Amino acid sequence: MARRLMECVPNLSEGRKKDVVDEIVSAATSDRCRLIDLSLDPDHNRSVVTLVGEPDALSSGVLDLVGRAVARIDLRSHRGAHPRMGAVDVVPFVPVRETTMADCVQLSRQVGADIASRFGVPVYLYEESATSEDRRSLAAIREGEFEGFATKIKEPRWRPDFGKAEVHPTAGVTAVGAREFLVAFNVNLATSDLRVAKKIAAAVRFSSGGLRNVKALGFALEERGIVQVSMNLTDVKKTPILRVFDLVQREAERHGVRVLESEIVGMVPCQALYSAAAAALQLEGFTSRGVLEERIEEAFGEG
Amino acid sequence: MARRLMECVPNLSEGRKKDVVDEIVSAATSDRCRLIDLSLDPDHNRSVVTLVGEPDALSSGVLDLVGRAVARIDLRSHRGAHPRMGAVDVVPFVPVRETTMADCVQLSRQVGADIASRFGVPVYLYEESATSEDRRSLAAIREGEFEGFATKIKEPRWRPDFGKAEVHPTAGVTAVGAREFLVAFNVNLATSDLRVAKKIAAAVRFSSGGLRNVKALGFALEERGIVQVSMNLTDVKKTPILRVFDLVQREAERHGVRVLESEIVGMVPCQALYSAAAAALQLEGFTSRGVLEERIEEAFGEG
Numbered sequence: 001m002a003r004r005l006m007e008c009v010p011n012l013s014e015g016r017k018k019d020v021v022d023e024i025v026s027a028a029t030s031d032r033c034r035l036i037d038l039s040l041d042p043d044h045n046r047s048v049v050t051l052v053g054e055p056d057a058l059s060s061g062v063l064d065l066v067g068r069a070v071a072r073i074d075l076r077s078h079r080g081a082h083p084r085m086g087a088v089d090v091v092p093f094v095p096v097r098e099t100t101m102a103d104c105v106q107l108s109r110q111v112g113a114d115i116a117s118r119f120g121v122p123v124y125l126y127e128e129s130a131t132s133e134d135r136r137s138l139a140a141i142r143e144g145e146f147e148g149f150a151t152k153i154k155e156p157r158w159r160p161d162f163g164k165a166e167v168h169p170t171a172g173v174t175a176v177g178a179r180e181f182l183v184a185f186n187v188n189l190a191t192s193d194l195r196v197a198k199k200i201a202a203a204v205r206f207s208s209g210g211l212r213n214v215k216a217l218g219f220a221l222e223e224r225g226i227v228q229v230s231m232n233l234t235d236v237k238k239t240p241i242l243r244v245f246d247l248v249q250r251e252a253e254r255h256g257v258r259v260l261e262s263e264i265v266g267m268v269p270c271q272a273l274y275s276a277a278a279a280a281l282q283l284e285g286f287t288s289r290g291v292l293e294e295r296i297e298e299a300f301g302e303g
Numbered sequence: 304m305a306r307r308l309m310e311c312v313p314n315l316s317e318g319r320k321k322d323v324v325d326e327i328v329s330a331a332t333s334d335r336c337r338l339i340d341l342s343l344d345p346d347h348n349r350s351v352v353t354l355v356g357e358p359d360a361l362s363s364g365v366l367d368l369v370g371r372a373v374a375r376i377d378l379r380s381h382r383g384a385h386p387r388m389g390a391v392d393v394v395p396f397v398p399v400r401e402t403t404m405a406d407c408v409q410l411s412r413q414v415g416a417d418i419a420s421r422f423g424v425p426v427y428l429y430e431e432s433a434t435s436e437d438r439r440s441l442a443a444i445r446e447g448e449f450e451g452f453a454t455k456i457k458e459p460r461w462r463p464d465f466g467k468a469e470v471h472p473t474a475g476v477t478a479v480g481a482r483e484f485l486v487a488f489n490v491n492l493a494t495s496d497l498r499v500a501k502k503i504a505a506a507v508r509f510s511s512g513g514l515r516n517v518k519a520l521g522f523a524l525e526e527r528g529i530v531q532v533s534m535n536l537t538d539v540k541k542t543p544i545l546r547v548f549d550l551v552q553r554e555a556e557r558h559g560v561r562v563l564e565s566e567i568v569g570m571v572p573c574q575a576l577y578s579a580a581a582a583a584l585q586l587e588g589f590t591s592r593g594v595l596e597e598r599i600e601e602a603f604g605e606g
Binding site: 007035036037052097181241261262263264266268276277278279280282283284286290293294296298299 | 306308310337338339340355399400484490544545548562563564565566567569570571572573575576577579580581582583584585586587588589593594595596597598599601602603
């Protein structure tokens with residue numbers, strides 16, 4: 001029987017002091033809860049911590065991490081390009097192996113309740129864990145940011161799911177939830193015309209009429225003199241990467257522009273790559289049972 | 304540290320009597336040597352046994368399998384569509400995890416020597432294990448088949464690598480070697496014109512001027528009224544599947560024919576799918592460290 005695993009990706013509002021981030025992260029890790037990625041962004045003044053662990057080890061590790069972050073991060077003096085409302089801004093749980101979305105929702109609610117009771121930080125449940133439709137969107141919850149929450153939290157509509165309607169003086173509020181694995185996928189275009197990237201982003205993203213489960217923005221990569229369509233794919237099972245790529249490419253053609261290359265930032269589940277390969281090769285009836293390594297894991301009862 | 308594993312794919316000259324094949328195969332399997340695929344072909348009167356195991360368990364399992372096959376299969380009465388020269392026709396070893404081609408060559412030579420000394424079956428080393436260039440090709444070794452070997456084996460050029468120059472009366476001779484993982488890849492075309500499939504096969508296969516590491520034949524799929532380009536890809540690291548597919552598609556276009564679908568028969572290494580996905584998505588600088596499950600295996604020291 002394979003080890004049951006979930007991913008958790010706490011976002012910390014500290015992206016400059018590496019020693020502080022390391023100290024906070026070290027509170028979470030153990031034999032059964034591992035750090036698999038850590039990225040600090042000084043411009044955003046924010047860190048993205050990727051943990052994978054067995055559900056019980058992961059939830060207790062994340063709680064310890066939150067405790068240490070609440071002690072070490074003071075939002076009153078926080079400045080950065082990225083919107084934020086808490087020392088630990090957002091804590092999403094993601095099913096990765098032998099765990100379901102329902103397991104993640106359940107765990108996120110327990111962790112949310114514990115964060116509020118142990119550290120006095122009000123908690124909002126979001127995405128799959130949300131208690132109402134208008135709390136599914138993290139952006140909607142975060143609107144107003146740390147500075148605006150003193151009044152926002154008093155509105156009946158924005159009463160926290162856990163904890164009192166009172167912002168933690170230094171650590172703000174935190175969103176906890178469950179979601180599918182998120183793939184950060186960027187496509188670079190052979191043009192310096194930012195309008196093209198913005199038009200393509202608008203064409204492919206859900207919010208303006210494009211593909212479901214796609215968020216997209218157009219950026220300039222100044223140093224390289226090119227532009228980028230930067231996307232978050234929030235459900236690559238339902239909206240596969242290759243379909244998104246093909247649509248970006250098709251839209252680029254409309255503007256007489258070629259795709260230079262693409263990149264995945266961070267990680268991608270193997271199934272998403274299998275599915276891209278199967279689509280590109282027109283493979284009929286392909287399943288992961290056809291993958292040598294999967295069959296070996298099965299035969300040797302590992303993984 | 305991951306378990307060291309090799310694959311071994313003995314081909315048996317018995318594809319009709321399931322009970323006999325099962326009995327032979329059961330001689331090989333153990334906790335550390337697993338059967339991951341078994342396919343019997345009654346027309347070919349041949350079975351393909353896919354074993355994966357730790358090198359020592361695999362070599363002793365394969366030797367026991369050969370012993371039982373020599374006892375149970377009599378080539379004097381064997382009839383089938385596929386060319387063959389031995390009860391165990393061919394025994395390739397393939398590196399799959401924490402093992403190298405050099406390890407497989409070494410093991411294949413040891414197993415070859417043991418087959419000759421324990422069972423009195425002359426052995427030819429082929430592919431990567433071959434002792435001369437003209438023995439690399441299995442087809443060249445097998446030419447003349449079981450019936451022709453009584454005289455062929457007496458030619459100085461065809462003296463076996465192990466054992467006496469004397470064919471085993473019922474079990475013939477066996478080829479043992481090491482090779483890369485072989486991917487069986489078929490592309491079906493939306494036409495009933497067999498000449499098109501044969502022309503495309505000739506265009507893409509190495510032997511007639513096409514891509515290296517590609518063997519190809521054109522077949523009719525009578526029942527479906529379509530044709531197929533049936534390929535063996537002998538090194539998908541150097542000659543990736545998507546490049547082969549694209550060439551087949553391009554050649555099909557020349558004949559005004561569309562690709563209906565493709566299929567992988569048996570298994571494919573995950574790296575080959577990652578590489579197809581990366582090529583289709585124009586992913587720059589992608590490595591398997593970007594695959595979530597690979598990072599998890601690494602973090603938890605499993606696999």
